[in-house]
Amino acid sequence: MFRFENPIFLWLLLIIPLMAVLRFVAWRQRRKKIRKFGDPDLLKQLMPDVSRFRPGVKFWLLQAALALVILVMARPQMGTKISREKRNGIETIICLDISNSMKAEDVVPSRLEKSKLMVENLVDNFTNDKIGLVVFAGDAFVQLPITSDYVSAKMFLQNIDPSLITSQGTDIARAIAIAMSSFTQQEAIGRAIIVITDGEDHEGGALEAAQAARKKGINVFILGVGDTKGAPIPDGSGGYMTDNRGETVMTALNEQMCQQVAQAGKGKYIHVDNTSDAQERLNDELAKLQKGETNSVVYSEYDEQFQAFAILALLLLVIEICIFESKNPLLKNIKLFKRK
8 A cells, every 4th residue: 555654745746837837938038038139040050059958858857856856755655564453442333414504603613513523533532443424414325434444534524515415404314224234244342323413303214213223232322513592504605594585594403302312222412512521421432332353454564665766866866967958069079969
């Protein structure tokens, strides 16, 4: 498996096209000045040692060397060993509500962003556990299959947005059903479905879905995000969403429904506010689940691969130094150089 240890340095590669544009502009200006100075063909005859192509060759050699140096700074590495490790942990599927109501800002910075932050903190707290991600609104789908790759989990988490699902609504039952089918087939291991929502169950069937999960030995936890007093939904242009009558749409946390679903799923209901209490309670509840043996594929023993890039960059610099911008007078008798 190939990776960069410091990928942030790869942004420096944008310097290369910028330098190319600057060189092109400088070349155009130089041509204009030459035309003002005199006839280009006459000037060429007066300066027979001036090479037309060598400055360009030297420039691109330097750019190639610069690109290789940037790759060296990013530290390319290759995973040379794949190991299958046995770990003791739990399996958790996060069902994240991404309906428009999750844009409400009664929890800072918003219900959805607060939820994503909680999931990220949860992943940071995991060590030997597996995690999967389901997003839902009027429909639901698996955003991340269950895995122990926490880096990928965070990456997929950052890309979550209400625009992923065009069908609006809140189908909690569908999300729980998909989550139930996303676990591995391993036995004797604690499993949990964590539904993060504001509790607006528009489709119904959430209680039945939670009971079905309970029968399979899966605990369903509900994290209720928002305020029971309600809040408007930002429309993305500085205002708030309105209904057909032009009135501002208010969305409130349905705490009673959340509590009922958690009870049906043999889990706990946890209210999410602007404190860290919900995070601590969730971590404590998950710690109570039975830990079982899980199998994980892990890449290890990453070897540094920058040496080859560094040697090639050095070679290009040596070649660039050996090439003169003007023709070498000592090599005039060599036919190859006479043609230039």
